[in-house]
Amino acid sequence: MAVRVEILTIGTELVTGLVVNTNGAWLARRVTAVGGHVTRIVTVRDDEGEIVGALREALSRAEVVITTGGLGPTPDDMTMACVAKALGRRLVLNEEALEMVRRTYAILYEEGVVKSPEMTPEREKMAMLPEGAEPLPNPVGAAPGAAIEHEGRLVFCLPGVPREMERMYEESVEPRLRRLTGASLSVTATLKLDCTDESSIAGVIREASRAFPWAYIKSHPGRLAREGRINVTVTVFAGDAETLSTRLEEVERFLKERFKNMGIRVISSDENHQ
Amino acid sequence: MAVRVEILTIGTELVTGLVVNTNGAWLARRVTAVGGHVTRIVTVRDDEGEIVGALREALSRAEVVITTGGLGPTPDDMTMACVAKALGRRLVLNEEALEMVRRTYAILYEEGVVKSPEMTPEREKMAMLPEGAEPLPNPVGAAPGAAIEHEGRLVFCLPGVPREMERMYEESVEPRLRRLTGASLSVTATLKLDCTDESSIAGVIREASRAFPWAYIKSHPGRLAREGRINVTVTVFAGDAETLSTRLEEVERFLKERFKNMGIRVISSDENHQ
Numbered sequence: 424m425a426v427r428v429e430i431l432t433i434g435t436e437l438v439t440g441l442v443v444n445t446n447g448a449w450l451a452r453r454v455t456a457v458g459g460h461v462t463r464i465v466t467v468r469d470d471e472g473e474i475v476g477a478l479r480e481a482l483s484r485a486e487v488v489i490t491t492g493g494l495g496p497t498p499d500d501m502t503m504a505c506v507a508k509a510l511g512r513r514l515v516l517n518e519e520a521l522e523m524v525r526r527t528y529a530i531l532y533e534e535g536v537v538k539s540p541e542m543t544p545e546r547e548k549m550a551m552l553p554e555g556a557e558p559l560p561n562p563v564g565a566a567p568g569a570a571i572e573h574e575g576r577l578v579f580c581l582p583g584v585p586r587e588m589e590r591m592y593e594e595s596v597e598p599r600l601r602r603l604t605g606a607s608l609s610v611t612a613t614l615k616l617d618c619t620d621e622s623s624i625a626g627v628i629r630e631a632s633r634a635f636p637w638a639y640i641k642s643h644p645g646r647l648a649r650e651g652r653i654n655v656t657v658t659v660f661a662g663d664a665e666t667l668s669t670r671l672e673e674v675e676r677f678l679k680e681r682f683k684n685m686g687i688r689v690i691s692s693d694e695n696h697q
Numbered sequence: 698m699a700v701r702v703e704i705l706t707i708g709t710e711l712v713t714g715l716v717v718n719t720n721g722a723w724l725a726r727r728v729t730a731v732g733g734h735v736t737r738i739v740t741v742r743d744d745e746g747e748i749v750g751a752l753r754e755a756l757s758r759a760e761v762v763i764t765t766g767g768l769g770p771t772p773d774d775m776t777m778a779c780v781a782k783a784l785g786r787r788l789v790l791n792e793e794a795l796e797m798v799r800r801t802y803a804i805l806y807e808e809g810v811v812k813s814p815e816m817t818p819e820r821e822k823m824a825m826l827p828e829g830a831e832p833l834p835n836p837v838g839a840a841p842g843a844a845i846e847h848e849g850r851l852v853f854c855l856p857g858v859p860r861e862m863e864r865m866y867e868e869s870v871e872p873r874l875r876r877l878t879g880a881s882l883s884v885t886a887t888l889k890l891d892c893t894d895e896s897s898i899a900g901v902i903r904e905a906s907r908a909f910p911w912a913y914i915k916s917h918p919g920r921l922a923r924e925g926r927i928n929v930t931v932t933v934f935a936g937d938a939e940t941l942s943t944r945l946e947e948v949e950r951f952l953k954e955r956f957k958n959m960g961i962r963v964i965s966s967d968e969n970h971q
Contacts, residue, residue, distance in 0.1 A: 436915060438735040439932070440726025444718050447740070452714025461712040462747060466721070466738040473736060480754075496896035497916060498903040537894045545896040565896075584918070620811045622770035622819040622839075629772040641710060642771060644858070658713070 425460035426603045429485035431477055433492035433502055434583055435468040446491045446588055453592060458604035458660050459487065469499035471508070478509035482576055487603070489596065492583030494566035496545035502580055503569065507553035510573050514551050520558035520567040521550035527565045559595040563587050568595065577603075608667045611658040611695045612675055617688040618653050627681045628655070631674060635659075638674045652690065699734035700877045703759035705751055707766035707776055708857055709742040720765045720862055727866060732878035732934050733761065743773035745782070752783035756850055761877070763870065766857030768840035770819035776854055777843065781827035784847050788825050794832035794841040795824035801839045833869040837861050842869065851877075882941045885932040885969045886949055891962040892927050901955045902929070905948060909933075912948045926964065 430450050436442040447464040454461050462485060467473040474493070481488045493502030507514040524546055532540035549566040552558060559568035559579075564587040569580040579596050581588045618624065621644045631640050639658045657674045661667040671694070679689055704724050710716040721738040728735050736759060741747040748767070755762045767776030781788040798820055806814035823840040826832060833842035833853070838861040843854040853870050855862045875881050892898065895918045905914050913932045931948045935941040945968070953963055 435913060436917075437722070438725050438738060439729040439913065440722045440724070440735075441915075441930070443722040444738070448711070448714045448717040450714070451712050455713040461714075462742070463751070464712060464718070464740040468736070477737070495918075497899040498906070499915070538897070543896060545899045620805075622817060623812070625771040625819045632772065639709060639713065641715075641773070644769075656715070658715075 426458070426487060426600070427485040428454050428459040428461050428487040428489065428600075429481040430454075430461060430464045431474075431481055431488060431490045432464065432466045432583075433469065433474055433490060434466075435470075435499065437466045437492075438468045446583065446585055449585070449589065450489060450491070450592065453597065454489070454600065455658075455660075456609045457597060457601050458609070458662075459600055469493060469501060471501055471505055474502065474505040475509045478505060478578075482509065482573070482578070486575070487577045487579070487600065489579045489581065489592075491581050491588050494549065494568065494580065494582045496548055496565070500548075500566075503552055506569070506571065506578060506580060510553055510571065510578070512553040512555060515554045516547070517550050517552040517556065517558050517567075520552055520569075521547065523558060523560055523567045524550050524565060527561075531565075559591055561587055561591055562594070563590050570595065570599070605662050608662065608664060609658060609660045610667055610671050611656055612671055613693045613695070614655045614657070614675070614678060614682075615690040615692070616653045616655060616682065617690050618682075621653055623685070624653065624655070624682070624687070627678065627685070630681070631677055634677065635670070635674050638670065640674065640678075700732070700761060700874070701759040702728050702733040702735050702761040702763065702874075703755040704728075704735060704738045705748075705755055705762060705764045706738065706740045706857075707743065707748055707764060708740075709744075709773065711740045711766075712742045720857065720859055723859070723863065724763060724765070724866065727871065728763070728874065729932075729934075730883045731871060731875050731881055732883070732936075733874055743767060743775060745775055745779055748776065748779040749783045752779060752852075756783065756847070756852070760849070761851045761853070761874065763853045763855065763866075765855045765862050768823065768842065768854065768856045770822055770839070774822075774840075777826055780843070780845065780852060780854060784827060784845065784852070786827040786829065789828045790821070791824055791826040791830065791832050791841075794826055794843075795821065797832060797834060797841045798824050798839060801835075805839075833865055835861055835865055836868070837864050844869065844873070879936050881936065882938060883932060883934040884941055884945050885930055886945055887967045887969070888929045888931070888949070888952060888956075889964040889966070890927045890929060890956065891964050892956075895927055897959070898927065898929070898956070898961070901952065901959070904955070905951055908951065909944070909948050912944065914948065914952075 451461045493500045529540045531537045556569040556571045571578040643654045659670040725735045767774045805811045830843040830845045845852040917928045933944040
């Protein structure tokens with residue numbers, strides 16, 4: 424059974440359009456690649472009511488919830504407090520997380536980046552986690568993340584700074600996700616068609632999507648296909664390499680035959696293994 | 698009172714991370730600039746249950762819902778059917794929308810882009826709108842959008858192709874939104890600080906945010922501020938130019954004084970009028 428994953432990206436800069444949500448797309452791609460089924464990406468501002476509400480809704484729908492943003496020292500960083508509230512847990516000083524923060528500021532002080540290595544209330548705030556949470560190390564930043572198991576759900580809290588988030592996802596989240604999904608392989612093939620009318624291939628896409636529910640097949644117009652050619656992408660997932668290539672071949676054979684019958688030439692066909 | 702706006706971006710390519718949600722950020726920025734309060738950006742896949750569910754939730758929270766994506770000829774384009782279902786309306790062939798689609802394909806045929814100007818079921822599908830919807834012209838694509846008034850709410854359906862969406866937002870959505878918010882002016886000032894420790898200015902940001910609730914004040918670290926300087930952005934909104942500049946001056950004066958007292962120099966200060 425598919426593991427449903429919901430991504431909650433937190434930050435007023437996102438809902439005011441100051442920042443494009445590249446974290447959401449990056450996580451979605453990575454989660455999909457290991458066989459997770461991302462049902463929703465939700466973005467809310469730095470507002471307790473909004474964050475707690477969105478967390479509760481996500482937990483009611485998905486097995487895994489990944490949050491990004493709101494872990495820093497400033498007052499608008501309130502993700503940990505909101506996760507605690509949404510789960511009905513206390514927000515407590517996590518000794519392991521405190522040690523991580525302490526080590527980071529000791530290094531930053533040695534490097535001359537900060538004026539003092541002492542813990543301040545703002546720095547200590549980054550070690551406040553929901554009770555029972557496991558702190559996730561942040562090798563490239565100050566704020567630790569968190570992994571929390573709750574009534575059969577898994578919540579991961581990651582920072583909003585992309586390079587911190589990406590590193591922590593790869594080191595601390597993806598390995599656990601792979602264990603849940605069982606499938607670790609995926610491949611996307613792109614067929615470039617000698618065709619500019621997307622509506623003419625709609626029937627074939629529909630037919631193929633019905634025939635291969637485990638494949639994601641989509642046509643991509645080039646600006647209403649006035650200048651560009653239509654691309655069709657086929658993404659398949661599997662737990663082993665053999666199943667993966669068998670599935671991809673099956674879909675590609677189906678599509679190529681249909682296009683041939685319609686007089687549409689496949690200009691090129693690329694495979695992108697992940 | 699603030700007009701709450703929720704943005705619903707629809708597309709499996711978004712929740713699988715094949716496409717970064719630039720539409721969400723673009724819309725959020727534009728809506729914010731005219732005084733709308735974007736509470737949430739939600740992304741769902743091309744799935745009827747997911748889309749209808751997300752629409753109903755959005756309508757329960759916001760006065761205005763803007764959707765992007767899912768208006769094309771292919772079977773996974775199902776936004777109009779889902780909006781009809783969420784609002785309890787029938788999906789009907791809209792004669793005005795049909796005329797728009799017909800004109801587009803006549804032009805595409807003349808330009809040699811499509812093989813036939815005739816209406817097909819796929820093309821006709823793009824003129825199927827919720828009953829009572831007003832079709833919105835799409836000057837750069839085939840699928841019309843829709844504006845629907847429903848129990849004091851406003852729903853706008855726009856295409857997913859960015860240049861189509863942007864043009865239609867500017868021509869058909871923004872003017873109506875301005876009438877709702879009353880405020881048409883905003884300005885963002887960026888203060889670049891001679892400071893690399895974000896946690897040291899957290900208190901000032903908190904203080905200023907409390908003092909000026911109509912301003913959005915945020916510190917932006919440069920990669921944990923190891924290499925970079927911290928920027929502080931201040932965005933204010935108002936219905937007239939005088940209020941706008943008064944408000945911005947007030948916040949800037951407050952921040953500059955506080956930073957001066959802390960020995961933090963403001964390296965530069967830019968204003969970005971919108």
